Amino acid sequence: MTDATVLSAGMRYRQRMVRRALFVAMAVVLVLIAICIDLGVGPGRYGPGEVIRALLFPDTVEPKLAIIVRDVRLPVAVMAVLIGAMLGIAGAQMQTILHNPLADPFTLGLSSAASFGAALAISLGVGLMPVAGSFFIAANAFLFALTTSIILFFFTRMRGVTIETFVLVGIALFFTFNAALAFIQYQSSEAQLQQIVFWMMGSLARASWTKIAICAALLALVVPLARFRGPMMTALSLGDDRAASMGVPVARLRLEMLVSISLLAATATAFVGTIGFVGLVGPHIARLLVGEDQKHFLPVSAAAGAIILSVASTLSKAITPGVIYPIGIITALVGVPFFLSLVLSIRKESWR
Amino acid sequence: MTMEIRDLQFGYGRRSLFDRLTIPSLRPGELVALVGPNGVGKSSLFRLIAGLLRPQAGDILLGGESALQLPHQSRAKRIFLLTQQSGFRAALPVFEAVLLSLRGWQGGRATHADVARVENMLDALGISSLSDAPANELSGGQQQLVAMAQALVRDPQVLLLDEPTSALDLRRQIEVMQLVRDTARNRNIVVVAALHDLGLAARFADRFLLLENGIVAADGTPEAVLRDAATGRVYGVEIDIARTNRGTLIVDAHLV
Numbered sequence: 376m377t378d379a380t381v382l383s384a385g386m387r388y389r390q391r392m393v394r395r396a397l398f399v400a401m402a403v404v405l406v407l408i409a410i411c412i413d414l415g416v417g418p419g420r421y422g423p424g425e426v427i428r429a430l431l432f433p434d435t436v437e438p439k440l441a442i443i444v445r446d447v448r449l450p451v452a453v454m455a456v457l458i459g460a461m462l463g464i465a466g467a468q469m470q471t472i473l474h475n476p477l478a479d480p481f482t483l484g485l486s487s488a489a490s491f492g493a494a495l496a497i498s499l500g501v502g503l504m505p506v507a508g509s510f511f512i513a514a515n516a517f518l519f520a521l522t523t524s525i526i527l528f529f530f531t532r533m534r535g536v537t538i539e540t541f542v543l544v545g546i547a548l549f550f551t552f553n554a555a556l557a558f559i560q561y562q563s564s565e566a567q568l569q570q571i572v573f574w575m576m577g578s579l580a581r582a583s584w585t586k587i588a589i590c591a592a593l594l595a596l597v598v599p600l601a602r603f604r605g606p607m608m609t610a611l612s613l614g615d616d617r618a619a620s621m622g623v624p625v626a627r628l629r630l631e632m633l634v635s636i637s638l639l640a641a642t643a644t645a646f647v648g649t650i651g652f653v654g655l656v657g658p659h660i661a662r663l664l665v666g667e668d669q670k671h672f673l674p675v676s677a678a679a680g681a682i683i684l685s686v687a688s689t690l691s692k693a694i695t696p697g698v699i700y701p702i703g704i705i706t707a708l709v710g711v712p713f714f715l716s717l718v719l720s721i722r723k724e725s726w727r
Numbered sequence: 728m729t730m731e732i733r734d735l736q737f738g739y740g741r742r743s744l745f746d747r748l749t750i751p752s753l754r755p756g757e758l759v760a761l762v763g764p765n766g767v768g769k770s771s772l773f774r775l776i777a778g779l780l781r782p783q784a785g786d787i788l789l790g791g792e793s794a795l796q797l798p799h800q801s802r803a804k805r806i807f808l809l810t811q812q813s814g815f816r817a818a819l820p821v822f823e824a825v826l827l828s829l830r831g832w833q834g835g836r837a838t839h840a841d842v843a844r845v846e847n848m849l850d851a852l853g854i855s856s857l858s859d860a861p862a863n864e865l866s867g868g869q870q871q872l873v874a875m876a877q878a879l880v881r882d883p884q885v886l887l888l889d890e891p892t893s894a895l896d897l898r899r900q901i902e903v904m905q906l907v908r909d910t911a912r913n914r915n916i917v918v919v920a921a922l923h924d925l926g927l928a929a930r931f932a933d934r935f936l937l938l939e940n941g942i943v944a945a946d947g948t949p950e951a952v953l954r955d956a957a958t959g960r961v962y963g964v965e966i967d968i969a970r971t972n973r974g975t976l977i978v979d980a981h982l983v
Contacts, residue, residue: 388858619777620810622801662818
């Protein structure tokens, strides 16, 4: 504390920026560690040393190990991290544009629409996009999730891009699709019903390199935009009027971010099902650690989401040997204790 | 740069607020007090000038150029509105909130000059000790000072202040108004402040603009406007003014 009184406000600001940058770096390291652990766990456990060797020098380990780590587990582990990051970013953006820390990527009815789309594909075999095979259900889920955003988009254009419009239309969509989903479930056969319920629980078992490439491409599109709009989003987080006086085109920024959130959440949901909690809590962890300047808030939200999902992926294999639980069940179970311990252990930065 | 408002037309829905409102030459270096009762349209006028609302007709001229034609961002660089919105939403340290206002959307690291300017601004407003505090955790008055720092640090050509002292204590009110008046003079910018405290307004403003039913009902020096029968009528009170030994105007009002 004596240091703080000697240093000028500007120096303390610089220190704060360095400290936050360290947090970001640490978060990235933790993500890598989480991936290594995830790769080592399953039927047949491997130490981090073996995993890293299998990854970097596959010729130096037994072929079986190389195949398990690189071909079987790596897609799932990478997918967990990418989806976690996508949900973390989408959650952070949603909380910022709605000025509400209780918002998550699915607040505005996206997940129920995606579930409805998936259920439609599973139960009736109705697909709205001509895609074959494994992408059939995913494409339908994606399409419906995106439809909600488009409806939301047009309603808000008509009635003014305010938080009230977003939330009211979002609630309406949420209940509409939930009702439609229930309707389909009621009509389905037992086998179909089971498939729908499993789909909604979320699973990383559907990971593949194609899906990973799509997720990575989406992130490559969204992250630069988010960085570019970072200062504007930070200004928006201070309040609509304040941001508008500073020259932020508030309505356009909201709609831009809505597009970003929709693409992220719709893709994530389409590929792995509805995974709640990550998009809500990732940003909260980031806020506790680095505050709300988007420059650090966003990367740490992404990393927190990635870590939660990666650990959940590890545990989903470790709880019962030979069984992989749906990750959607595990996520909250893993995340809550971690989150609560963080809330209790981090004292607010003393500034007086 | 002189600002002028010409034939401004605006209303909410069917209710017309301004019908051909004209305010001739708001000169730089002058502190103008915008006065009038609640709901007369002071905040709406500010929002129209700053571009948070669009007028249905008329024009706002800045140095002879139409401000309405400017893109929102460059308009916000020249005209800054300190809104009445109370409270910051996000947990952003005060220093960073002010720095954000100064730097806008430029990427990269803040320069030493930027940092020094923010430090000086916090100093000038007496809130250096709050620089690390999250803006949303401060008291109402402290937040108002932070918002004032955000406004002054930007160095705009036109500064619109909507009730800038409503949450401040007696001493801070005087300090802030003094700083605002000095800024108007030293930087030679147009400053318009909406104020309900007519005594405070009379003490610091160079000119009073009284709004009534969408028009300017009186325009002149504080004393002239306060003595004008229109002022009492608009507020629905009887106004007495007097001068203290130090020459300060005091305003006394009675219900009629």
